[in-house]
Each structure stands twice: as C-alpha cells, then as structure tokens.
Amino acid sequence: MTNRGVRGARRQRVRVLFDRLPTKWLLSSVSAVLLALSAVVGGLDDAPVAPVPRIEEGDSHVGTELTIMVNGALLIDGFPEQSIMPADGNRFLVVRATVENTTTEPRRLGTVDADSIGIAGIPSVPAAEPPERILVIDDGSDRVVVQPGVPVELAYLWEVAGDAVEAGDPVTVSLLDRDFISEGRLTYGGLYGDPIVSATLELALGDVGAGVNE
Amino acid sequence: MTAPTSPWRHAANGVLLTAILAVAALVLHTTPSREAQQSAIVVPGVLGESVSGRNIRATVHSVTVAESVTAGTGWAGGTPGVWVVVDLTVHALVDDESTMLGTAVLRVGDVSFSASIRPQHGTVAGQRLVTGVPLNGPLMFEVPADLVASPAAETATLEFATDSDPRADSLLVVPVDLTDLIVQPELEVAFPAWGAR
Numbered sequence: 001m002t003n004r005g006v007r008g009a010r011r012q013r014v015r016v017l018f019d020r021l022p023t024k025w026l027l028s029s030v031s032a033v034l035l036a037l038s039a040v041v042g043g044l045d046d047a048p049v050a051p052v053p054r055i056e057e058g059d060s061h062v063g064t065e066l067t068i069m070v071n072g073a074l075l076i077d078g079f080p081e082q083s084i085m086p087a088d089g090n091r092f093l094v095v096r097a098t099v100e101n102t103t104t105e106p107r108r109l110g111t112v113d114a115d116s117i118g119i120a121g122i123p124s125v126p127a128a129e130p131p132e133r134i135l136v137i138d139d140g141s142d143r144v145v146v147q148p149g150v151p152v153e154l155a156y157l158w159e160v161a162g163d164a165v166e167a168g169d170p171v172t173v174s175l176l177d178r179d180f181i182s183e184g185r186l187t188y189g190g191l192y193g194d195p196i197v198s199a200t201l202e203l204a205l206g207d208v209g210a211g212v213n214e
Numbered sequence: 215m216t217a218p219t220s221p222w223r224h225a226a227n228g229v230l231l232t233a234i235l236a237v238a239a240l241v242l243h244t245t246p247s248r249e250a251q252q253s254a255i256v257v258p259g260v261l262g263e264s265v266s267g268r269n270i271r272a273t274v275h276s277v278t279v280a281e282s283v284t285a286g287t288g289w290a291g292g293t294p295g296v297w298v299v300v301d302l303t304v305h306a307l308v309d310d311e312s313t314m315l316g317t318a319v320l321r322v323g324d325v326s327f328s329a330s331i332r333p334q335h336g337t338v339a340g341q342r343l344v345t346g347v348p349l350n351g352p353l354m355f356e357v358p359a360d361l362v363a364s365p366a367a368e369t370a371t372l373e374f375a376t377d378s379d380p381r382a383d384s385l386l387v388v389p390v391d392l393t394d395l396i397v398q399p400e401l402e403v404a405f406p407a408w409g410a411r
Contacts, residue, residue: 106328139291141332148325149358150295188252188379 053199055175061199063177065103066116066146071096071153073119073171074206075160082140084133086159093122093158093165093205095173096137100151109134109144109154115195117156120172124161131156167207175199254375254385267384269308270315270343270376274388275301277372279362280398283354285336286405296362298355298392299401300329300372303411306343313343317375317385320355322392323366329353338406343376351406367392 038044055061060069073095078085086092095117101107109116114130134144137153146152165171179193259265264273283297284290298320306313318329318339329339338351361367374386 104325106326136291136332138293139289139332141291141334143331145328145331147295147327147330147356149361150293150356152293188381 052174052197055199055201057201057203059201060098061175062102063175063198065101065107065178067100067102067151068116068175069098070117070173070175070201070203071098072206073173073203074208075165075167076208077210079135079140079211082135084135084157089162090159091162092132093119093125093160093171095119095131095156095158095171096153097156098151098153099146101146101148104148106145106147109146113195114176115178116176118174118176118195118197119158120174122158122160122165122169122171124164125158129158132159133157165205167205169205171203171205173201173203175201252381254380254383257384257386259386259388261388261390264303265386265388266307267375267386269306269313270304270374270384270386271307272302272304272374272386272388274372274390275303277301277390277392277395278398278401279392279395280401282400283333283352284400284402285333285352285354286403287333287336289333289336291330291332293356295356295358296397297330297401298327298357298362299403300353300355301350301403302338302353302374303348303350304338304343304374305348306345306376308345310343310345313376315339315341315343315349315374315376316378317373317380318353319373320357320370321373322357322361322364322370325361325366327355327357330356332356336403336405341406344408347408348410349406349408350404350411352403362392362395362397364393 057070057072060067073093076092076094078092097117099109099116111130111132111134114128117131118128119125120127133142135142135155135157136144137155144152144154174197176195177198179196181191181193183189184191255267257265257267259272259274261274261277264271278299278301280297280299282290282292283299304315315338320327320329329337331337331339333354336352337354338349339353341349341351343349368391370390370392372388372390373380374388375383377383
C-alpha cells in the first residue's frame with residue numbers, strides 16, 4: 001500500500017515536470033534524437049551511389065535482359081544500297097554491337113526510346129537521344145527483334161552534323177537496362193521507368209568515309 | 215423514450231453481418247483472375263490439317279530445320295543458330311479489315327520465338343490476311359542451334375492469331391516435334407503466293 005503510494009507520488013512529480021517542459025525543448029530534443037540516429041547510418045551526407053562500371057571495347061556486359069558486346073563506333077557517310085542516307089551535310093555515327101537476349105521472350109529493340117544502347121559526349125546529339133535506326137548487320141533489315149539465345153550483330157545509327165565530329169573523337173557508349181516497375185493494373189503488359197545505365201565504355205570514333213566492304 | 219432493443223434483434227444483426235462477409239469472401243476468392251478472363255481461346259490443331267478460329271484458318275503443311283534459308287526474294291540471312299521453317303497456308307474467315315498474321319510464335323518449353331521479320335516480303339509473318347483467299351508461304355524462326363535437339367523440343371507448339379495481342383480471341387495451337395527433324399544444311403523456300411493450293 002505504502003509502496004504504491006510512493007510510486008504514485010513519483011509518477012505525479014514526473015507528470016508535473018513533463019507539463020512544465022517547454023514545447024520548443026521537446027521539439028529540439030526530438031530533432032536531436034533523429035539527427036543522432038541519422039549519424040548511425042552515415043549522417044546527412046548524400047548516400048554513396050555505386051559508380052557505373054566501365055568496360056572496354058570487346059568486353060561483353062551482362063545486363064538484366066540483354067548481354068551486349070560493343071565492337072566499335074565509327075562515322076560513315078550513309079548506306080546508299082539500303083536507301084538509308086542522312087540529311088545533307090550530316091553523317092551517321094554507327095555503334096556496332098553484338099546483342100543476345102537472355103530472357104525467354106523475343107524483344108523488340110526500340111528506336112522511340114533508347115532502351116539498349118545510348119551515346120553521350122557527341123556535340124550535335126542531345127542526351128538520351130534514341131538511335132535513328134537499328135539494323136541487323138547480316139542482312140540490313142531494320143525493326144530488330146532479338147530472339148532469346150540467338151546473338152545478333154547490330155548497327156545502331158545516330159545522325160550527326162558532319163562538321164561536329166571527326167575520326168579519333170571520344171564517344172561514351174552507355175549500355176542500358178530496362179527498369180521494370182510492375183505489371184500494369186489497368187493496362188496490359190509491363191510498366192517500365194527510364195532505362196538504367198548499367199555500364200559505360202569510352203571509344204575513339206573511327207571513320208570509314210563513304211563506306212566499307214567487308 | 216424508445217424501448218430497449220431485444221437480444222434477438224442483436225443476434226439477427228450478427229447473423230446478417232456474418233452472411234454478408236461470407237458472400238463477400240466467396241465472391242473475392244472465386245473471381246476469375248485477369249489471365250482467366252482475358253486469355254486467348256486456344257484452338258488445338260494438328261500438323262497437316264486445317265484448323266479454324268474465329269477469324270483465322272491455318273494449315274501447317276510442314277516444318278523443316280535448316281542452317282541457312284534462301285527466301286523467294288533472294289534474302290539469305292545468316293544466323294548463329296538454326297532456322298525452323300514452317301510452310302503455312304492462312305486466311306481470314308469473317309473480316310479482313312486491318313487483319314494480319316500478327317502472332318506467329320514457336321514455343322519450346324518456356325521459351326517463345328516470334329517468326330522472323332528479317333526476310334521482310336519473303337515471309338508471311340505480319341502479312342495482311344484476306345477473307346477466303348489463302349496466303350501460302352514460309353515462316354522462319356531463328357532459334358539457338360542446340361534447342362531443336364533438347365527434350366522440350368519434342369512438345370514444341372506453333373501459335374497463330376490475327377493480332378499481335380491474341381487475348382480474348384482465337385489462338386491456333388499446333389504441336390510439332392522438332393527432335394524428329396534432320397537439320398538440313400540449306401533450304402530454298404518460295405515467295406509467298408495467294409490462292410488455294
């Protein structure tokens with residue numbers, strides 16, 4: 001009985017102290033506690049971002065859906081035999097790459113959004129510009145569908161101003177992974193976010209003038 | 215002042231509530247999934263015989279495996295794999311407005327391959343269909359070389375529909391055994407042709 005009385009009185013005193021505590025102190029101390037907690041997980045600095053891996057020409061890079069090996073980048077005047085010519089004064093920047101689909105479904109490579117290979121560091125090409133065309137090197141067909149387990153060598157074409165780049169200029173090729181968000185709830189098929197750069201490589205541009213016969 | 219609610223009334227409310235919850239649970243757990251509501255209507259077929267869906271009739275005459283194929287257009291695309299070449303006759307049945315062979319799929323186990331559009335006019339993949347006028351021609355599927363001898367290739371299927379999205383419409387499914395076939399070094403196929411054969 002007395003024990004309970006003592007405990008009750010102490011509780012009463014704590015209660016009174018708490019009531020007297022200014023609200024500002026309360027807020028400050030809560031903030032201090034949160035800051036202290038944040039210090040445990042690395043403070044207020046930006047969370048470290050894993051650097052995008054850099055690979056070399058001829059390395060094959062395993063992405064989530066595609067395994068891509070970039071075989072070179074070059075400038076060419078056009079492909080008159082396929083009736084693929086740039087506007088006057090422009091040339092094509094071609095990235096050659098062997099692409100293998102590692103999923104279980106055929107995959108159409110897009111020219112509306114860059115979703116497998118992009119380039120950066122070329123003055124007349126805006127960032128994230130999709131390739132103008134993707135061609136199968138073997139037969140020159142466009143509208144590329146990569147079948148599962150069958151690697152195919154492709155040419156990605158960007159139109160560049162003829163005087164903006166020359167042989168030997170560096171180009172950054174980025175290998176992209178699609179960012180699957182979820183299956184659509186109202187729409188059919190997967191929903192995808194902006195592609196994620198999963199690796200980059202630096203290449204020096206070659207120049208084959210009007211074209212090459214291999 | 216209102217009379218106190220009788221205990222029977224309380225019990226009846228409880229029973230009613232339980233019944234509503236039970237019905238809701240029944241509806242929730244027996245609603246067909248989206249796949250079940252929208253999936254394609256499968257029409258099984260047999261190699262060499264014609265099979266008909268809502269707006270498509272097709273006959274798979276033969277299936278050949280070849281290392282290289284030359285189409286009627288002169289196209290001869292190379293592949294690190296092999297070509298599974300299907301000789302097909304197909305036409306629309308009721309409506310040919312914007313009707314084409316949008317789905318032509320070879321399914322081996324879990325893996326699906328779409329008919330190659332690399333031969334362009336040399337293949338019937340993606341070509342327009344006409345009501346009552348059969349289109350005869352090849353389909354070329356580009357597949358890994360070791361796939362045609364794998365155990366899953368015994369129960370491979372060919373699937374055809376008039377749209378690239380065959381949900382809620384007929385999907386013709388013709389089983390083929392790819393392991394039976396001898397891999398030919400070369401194959402020449404004809405240009406797609408209209409008319410009965």
